[in-house]
Amino acid sequence: MGKIISIVNQKGGVGKTTTSVNLAASLGVLDSKVLLIDADPQANSTSGVGVNLNDVENSIYECLINKVSVKECIIETESPNLSLIPSHIDLVGAEIEFINYENREYIMQKALKEIAEEFDYIIIDCAPSLGLITINALTASDSIIVPVQCEYFALEGLGKLLNTIKIVQTRLNPQLAIEGILLTMYDGRLRLSNQVVEEVKRHFKGLVFDTIIHRNVRLSEAPSFGKTVIMYDINSKGATNHLNLAKELIIKQKVNEKPTS
Numbered sequence: 001m002g003k004i005i006s007i008v009n010q011k012g013g014v015g016k017t018t019t020s021v022n023l024a025a026s027l028g029v030l031d032s033k034v035l036l037i038d039a040d041p042q043a044n045s046t047s048g049v050g051v052n053l054n055d056v057e058n059s060i061y062e063c064l065i066n067k068v069s070v071k072e073c074i075i076e077t078e079s080p081n082l083s084l085i086p087s088h089i090d091l092v093g094a095e096i097e098f099i100n101y102e103n104r105e106y107i108m109q110k111a112l113k114e115i116a117e118e119f120d121y122i123i124i125d126c127a128p129s130l131g132l133i134t135i136n137a138l139t140a141s142d143s144i145i146v147p148v149q150c151e152y153f154a155l156e157g158l159g160k161l162l163n164t165i166k167i168v169q170t171r172l173n174p175q176l177a178i179e180g181i182l183l184t185m186y187d188g189r190l191r192l193s194n195q196v197v198e199e200v201k202r203h204f205k206g207l208v209f210d211t212i213i214h215r216n217v218r219l220s221e222a223p224s225f226g227k228t229v230i231m232y233d234i235n236s237k238g239a240t241n242h243l244n245l246a247k248e249l250i251i252k253q254k255v256n257e258k259p260t261s
Contacts, residue, residue, distance in 0.1 A: 002035070002119035003253060004112065005179055006141040010164075011157045012128035015147040015184035015213065016040075019245075020125035021048040022219070022238070023145075025228035026246035028081035032120040035074065038087035039108075039137050040127040046086040049077045050226035059088035063111050064136070065097050070111045079228055083119075095132040104132060105172050109140035130164050138165065139172045143179035148200055150186045150193040150212075155203070179252075182245065184213040211245040214238070 007020045017040065024036040038045035039060055043053055056075075062068040063085065073085045098104040112122065124137045138144065146161065148154050169176050181204050187193045201208050213219075219238030222229045229238040 002033075002116050002122050003143070004116070004122040004124065004141045006124040006126050006134075006137045006144045007147065008126040008134060008138065008144050008161070009146050009148070009157075010128055010130045010134075010161055011153075014149045015182075016128065017042075017044045017048060017125050018219065018223075019145065019147045019182060019184065019213070019242075020123050021045050021223075022229050022242040023245055023249070024121070024123040025049070025079045025082055025230040026239075026242040027121050027123075027249070028079055029230055029243070030246055030250065031081065032246075032250070033081050033118070035083045035085065035115070035119045035122045036077075037085045037122065037124045037137075039091070039124050039133055040087055041089055041091040042127070043087040043089070044223070045125040046084065047226060048223045049079060049082065049084055049228060051075055051077065051084060051086055053086070053088070056086045056088060059086045059091070061088045061090045061094055064107050064133075065090075065094055070114050074115070079231055082228075091133065098132045105135050105139050108136035109173075112140050130161070135164075135168065135172070138168045138176060141173070141176060143177040145179045145182055145209075147182045147184045147213075148196075149184050150190075150196040152192065152196075154196045154200065178207055179249070180209040181207050182209050182211070182213065185215050186212045187215045209245060209248060211241060211248050213241045213245070216241070 007016050024034045028034045058068050058073040063070050063073045075084045126134045126137050216238035218233040218236035219229050222232035
């Protein structure tokens with residue numbers, strides 16, 4: 001069964017979509033079969049892998065609200081081994097529509113059971129909120145990755161997020177684990193960036209990924225061309241960072257899967 005990982009932080013502008021798109025693409029390049037789910041109404045992950053929103057027939061909205069089969073929502077992308085369930089602006093209203101649903105926190109989990117064994121990894125790009133769609137993603141996930149930007153307010157809101165995760169673990173998904181905290185937007189020339197790295201590592205120790213995502217022009221340019229950084233410039237720092245993150249994730253999973261003697 002594929003590992004389901006949500007990329008989550010209720011704080012905006014921390015690199016969730018950049019991480020989701022490029023981690024998914026990197027895992028695909030490394031021969032894993034990957035499904036990227038765009039669970040953000042802004043649909044930036046959808047456009048970020050080159051899918052035109054006007055061409056989308058079935059999105060995650062149709063899957064969750066209209067009960068369209070999840071298999072009918074999957075689109076192939078130009079990136080190797082990477083499929084997509086796109087988002088749509090209609091997802092904005094989904095939380096209101098969820099209110100009268102029975103077991104509404106488990107709708108995504110139930111939908112993904114149909115395809116979980118067809119992929120090595122399912123990456124969910126969550127919206128910058130802790131609403132019902134994000135709760136659905138957390139309930140459906142095996143683990144989460146929390147992107148944290150190397151800026152002054154880096155730790156702001158993390159306490160609230162971790163509290164929400166504890167609530168989900170207690171009430172909805174006891175198996176949910178923190179895969180790791182990912183430091184993003186790092187600029188080695190700035191003292192502040194280095195201070196944030198030290199502070200986050202001091203607070204969270206072994207939970208922090210060794211890989212750090214640097215600020216990179218190619219990484220910023222790629223979405224405007226509807227490409228992942230892997231497809232846009234494989235030799236860029238941004239591509240190297242995300243490939244290293246994917247390798248770290250794969251190695252970590254293999255270590256965790258080793259039988260204990």
